[in-house]
Amino acid sequence: MNDPLDRETLLDLVAAYALGVLPATQCSLVASLILADPEARREYDEARATANLVGLSAEEPVDSARAARMKERLLADVRSDVAPRRTPAGAARSSAVWGTALAAAAAVVFALVSVIQNFSLRSDLHEAQQRVAALQTHVDADRRTVARDRGMLTDLSASDAKRYTVAYGTVVTRGAHVYLALTSLPPLARGKVYQAWTLARGAKTVAPSVVFTPSENGLTLVPLRADARSLAAVAVSVEPEGGSRQPTTKPTFVQPLGAAQMQSGERGEHRSLS
Amino acid sequence: MEDGARLMERVRARDVDAFEQLYDGYHRLVFGIALRITSDAALAEDLTQSIFLKLWSSPETFREGNFAGWLSRVTRNQALDVVRSRANRPGAEMPAEIPAEASTDATVFARIDAQRVRGALSALSEEQRTPIELGFFAGITHEEIALRTGIPLGTIKTRIRTGLRRMRESLNETVSR
Numbered sequence: 163m164n165d166p167l168d169r170e171t172l173l174d175l176v177a178a179y180a181l182g183v184l185p186a187t188q189c190s191l192v193a194s195l196i197l198a199d200p201e202a203r204r205e206y207d208e209a210r211a212t213a214n215l216v217g218l219s220a221e222e223p224v225d226s227a228r229a230a231r232m233k234e235r236l237l238a239d240v241r242s243d244v245a246p247r248r249t250p251a252g253a254a255r256s257s258a259v260w261g262t263a264l265a266a267a268a269a270v271v272f273a274l275v276s277v278i279q280n281f282s283l284r285s286d287l288h289e290a291q292q293r294v295a296a297l298q299t300h301v302d303a304d305r306r307t308v309a310r311d312r313g314m315l316t317d318l319s320a321s322d323a324k325r326y327t328v329a330y331g332t333v334v335t336r337g338a339h340v341y342l343a344l345t346s347l348p349p350l351a352r353g354k355v356y357q358a359w360t361l362a363r364g365a366k367t368v369a370p371s372v373v374f375t376p377s378e379n380g381l382t383l384v385p386l387r388a389d390a391r392s393l394a395a396v397a398v399s400v401e402p403e404g405g406s407r408q409p410t411t412k413p414t415f416v417q418p419l420g421a422a423q424m425q426s427g428e429r430g431e432h433r434s435l436s
Numbered sequence: 437m438e439d440g441a442r443l444m445e446r447v448r449a450r451d452v453d454a455f456e457q458l459y460d461g462y463h464r465l466v467f468g469i470a471l472r473i474t475s476d477a478a479l480a481e482d483l484t485q486s487i488f489l490k491l492w493s494s495p496e497t498f499r500e501g502n503f504a505g506w507l508s509r510v511t512r513n514q515a516l517d518v519v520r521s522r523a524n525r526p527g528a529e530m531p532a533e534i535p536a537e538a539s540t541d542a543t544v545f546a547r548i549d550a551q552r553v554r555g556a557l558s559a560l561s562e563e564q565r566t567p568i569e570l571g572f573f574a575g576i577t578h579e580e581i582a583l584r585t586g587i588p589l590g591t592i593k594t595r596i597r598t599g600l601r602r603m604r605e606s607l608n609e610t611v612s613r
Binding site: 173174175176177178180181182183184185208209211212213214215216217218219220221222223224228229231232233235236237239240241243244290293294296297298301305 | 450452455456459460463464465467468469471472477479481482483484485486488489490492493497501502504505506508509511512513514518521548549550553554557567568569571572573575576577578579581590593594596597600601603604607
């Protein structure tokens with residue numbers, strides 16, 4: 163790898179990644195390194211296992227009232243989840259019972275008392291439900307992020323992925339997915355960004371894709387929003403901040419996408435798209 | 437109590453008794469981490485509830501390895517997410533779950549408990565322990581750790597790396613005794 167960082171520094175980043183202290187912008191870079199470098203992989207496996215255990219030091223006794231309350235709430239939810247649902251016949255029998263005047267009267271009295279006694283409890287419950295709903299939203303977002311990252315890492319490391327060597331890195335396609343894994347991209351002038359372009363099969367003009375800036379660590383991973391199976395080529399050029407509708411500079415590279423598994427050594431940089 | 441990973445296998449089969457054992461065995465860990473990160477007992481209680489309910493509803497999210505370590509990481513990430521959403525700021529990102537090649541943590545660290553981890557952490561020098569604890573519990577980036585401690589970023593990275601290595605060695609020693 164043509165990385166400007168020395169090996170020790172990169173491995174230091176792996177430990178920081180395993181602990182979870184890297185900014186989001188660097189995570190995908192280190193993940194790529196881990197997938198490509200067996201020593202980094204070993205370092206990651208060991209560091210992650212150890213870092214996960216740091217949390218155990220926070221274990222502490224929970225006061226018995228709180229522990230019991232939590233357990234009661236939790237098991238009530240769980241048991242209601244596994245309890246068999248009422249059958250229509252059972253519901254009909256139940257309706258008949260509730261049809262008696264005595265039961266109806268009891269229910270009315272019970273409801274009145276409950277409304278008075280539980281008014282504040284319902285308010286607390288509503289608040290708690292809102293907090294649980296908010297937490298659930300975060301959990302769902304986390305799961306989506308992890309699933310997306312896992313899919314990307316699987317694609318990059320898959321043996322059936324197609325890899326094309328280009329200036330400053332590799333274009334990787336697998337199924338419908340296409341990624342740019344670029345190292346040591348030249349720094350950009352102020353107000354400039356890199357922009358990816360895609361050329362659909364049979365098309366005469368390229369379509370604008372994502373804009374990105376190189377990572378300070380020299381490794382940039384860019385998933386493109388296009389179906390790799392319908393693409394004839396991908397390219398990257400330097401464009402004004404915000405991107406352009408058509409390339410305005412000579413491409414950094416242009417890479418046709420074909421059937422070859424690995425076109426090592428082929429460099430498509432500075433070639434015209436037409 | 438059965439090992440957490442085995443209990444999770446039973447939870448997958450909708451075994452309520454196994455789930456109850458899981459709660460009895462691990463609620464102190466989940467609540468402790470949530471409380472340490474949020475400094476809010478009511479919120480820590482809600483998080484504990486939410487995390488255990490998730491274990492019940494989606495037991496497949498745990499695949500293999502050291503259950504306590506995995507649960508610890510899940511709790512940490514969810515608690516930090518709540519803290520961040522309240523503060524409306526981004527932070528360090530959880531590592532994408534690159535699948536482990538071998539469940540070394542499961543075999544080597546299966547019997548690790550809180551006391552052993554505290555021992556291993558206290559065996560580190562303060563300069564190694566501080567960035568590791570700040571990173572795990574405060575969820576700040578290595579750059580923020582450097583700013584907060586006034587130590588150069590490169591030194592922080594090295595201390596995290598060497599600290600985790602020493603901690604692992606120390607835990608290995610306690611396991612092999």
